[in-house]
Amino acid sequence: KQEVTQIPAALSVPEGENLVLNCSFTDSAIYNLQWFRQDPGKGLTSLLLIQSSQREQTSGRLNASLDKSSGRSTLYIAASQPGDSATYLCALSTNAGKSTFGDGTTLTVKP
Amino acid sequence: SQTIHQWPATLVQPVGSPLSLECTVEGTSNPNLYWYRQAAGRGLQLLFYSVGIGQISSEVPQNLSASRPQDRQFILSSKKLLLSDSGFYLCAWSLQVNTEAFFGQGTRLTVV
Numbered sequence: 323k324q325e326v327t328q329i330p331a332a333l334s335v336p337e338g339e340n341l342v343l344n345c346s347f348t349d350s351a352i353y354n355l356q357w358f359r360q361d362p363g364k365g366l367t368s369l370l371l372i373q374s375s376q377r378e379q380t381s382g383r384l385n386a387s388l389d390k391s392s393g394r395s396t397l398y399i400a401a402s403q404p405g406d407s408a409t410y411l412c413a414l415s416t417n418a419g420k421s422t423f424g425d426g427t428t429l430t431v432k433p
Numbered sequence: 434s435q436t437i438h439q440w441p442a443t444l445v446q447p448v449g450s451p452l453s454l455e456c457t458v459e460g461t462s463n464p465n466l467y468w469y470r471q472a473a474g475r476g477l478q479l480l481f482y483s484v485g486i487g488q489i490s491s492e493v494p495q496n497l498s499a500s501r502p503q504d505r506q507f508i509l510s511s512k513k514l515l516l517s518d519s520g521f522y523l524c525a526w527s528l529q530v531n532t533e534a535f536f537g538q539g540t541r542l543t544v545v
Contacts (some may be wrong), residue, residue, distance in 0.1 A: 354532075356534060363521075363541065365536040365537050366477075368536075371532075411476060411477070413476075413477070413534075420482065421479065422479075423469075423478075424476050426475075
């Protein structure tokens with residue numbers, strides 16, 4: 323059974339800092355890994371999707387990496403802004419489209 | 434472009450009452466559809482998924498059921514709600530299995 327862990331559970335940084343969010347998983351037989359952003363009381367917004375055959379994906383100030391051999395993914399946020407404050411969730415997709423989610427990292431960027 | 438609609442946004446229901454949450458997708462055909470539940474401060478748990486009309490797979494035993502009466506419509510139901518059914522319910526779709534998933538804005542259900 324796939325288990326997904328996100329550490330830390332919460333993170334507070336000053337504006338402008340570069341930061342890394344971590345996601346670890348136990349089963350490397352995945353189809354893809356997706357990073358989401360969730361604002362309080364809202365749905366999930368897809369940030370980046372990394373296919374199993376890929377090592378990383380980039381979108382603007384975000385960069386996500388995938389290392390299946392070590393069971394790890396990281397989400398790098400450059401030059402953080404207060405608007406980046408949210409909960410970030412990683413999800414791993416296995417067969418039949420079933421996704422297993424981590425519990426998320428709640429990020430606060432202080433002005 | 435594709436959009437997903439989920440309603441209502443919030444719902445307060447008494448114990449023992451029925452439930453019907455609706456989710457519709459526009460701008461695509463034959464999407465894979467998913468219902469998730471999110472406990473406070475936690476990740477999402479997959480409840481049901483569907484790869485086509487009338488095809489429903491349940492992931493966890495529970496007091497809920499799902500139906501897909503039309504290609505782009507996914508309904509989450511219960512005949513009698515329990516207190517433990519309270520939570521944040523999210524509908525999602527993907528174009529194919531194991532491609533990028535897109536989520537609705539969620540329904541906050543409180544059973545009292």
